[in-house]
Amino acid sequence: MRRVAILISGTGSNMVRLVEALKAEDSPGDAVVVVSNEPAAGGLARARALGVPALAVDHRPFGRDRAAFEAALDAALAPFAPDVICLAGFMRILTAGFVSRWGGRLLNVHPSLLPALKGLDTHARALADGHAEHGCTVHLVTPALDDGPILGQARVPVEPGDTPASLAARVQAAEHRLYPAVLLRVLRGEQAPLLMP
Secondary structure (H helix, E strand, O other), X not given: OEEEEEEEOOOOHHHHHHHHHHOOOOOOEXXXXXXXXXXXOHHHHHHHHOOOOEEEOOOHHHOOOHXXXXXXXXXXXXXXXXXXXXXXXXXXXXXXXXXXXXXXXXXXXXOOOOOOOOOOXXXXXXXXXXXXXXXXXXXXXXXXXXXXXEEEXXXXXXXXXXXXXXXXXXXHXXXXXHHHHHHHHHXXXXXXXXXXX
């Protein structure tokens, strides 16, 4: 059974879908811990309600020393010995050192069809740029922001009258389908990217 840690910063909606998928009878993995950089993150209580250990490593005491924060994060993860770490709304940019330590085992979901629209505010930018479709991508994390091999994508049409909020809601629903499916494929050793309509 592969061991999965999930890093969050907020309500943990993607985390919940990942944990539910890992609890399925035929799952090749198990959610062993949820960690947040925000002690007040609502997702911590949701993880505990699902029976998953949940803890916080507050980034604020470390100021701008990202390496020190990541050392504390590593120390929190170590007792759980994760095989895979899923970033699920984890709003911290990780250093090359952390990424290299967990190389090939860090997954992230990003709200765009990468390589388009890296970074923040993807829904507003998709509308401003006149995109006909938008979506989300699950990828392996590399030191470059929102880069790395694509493991899966789900496409969402941009509809007339869309606002950033309405588009974001549909993209998040796509994330909730895509991320668990990709994680299970990764845990089973399947290589081909998953492409969802």
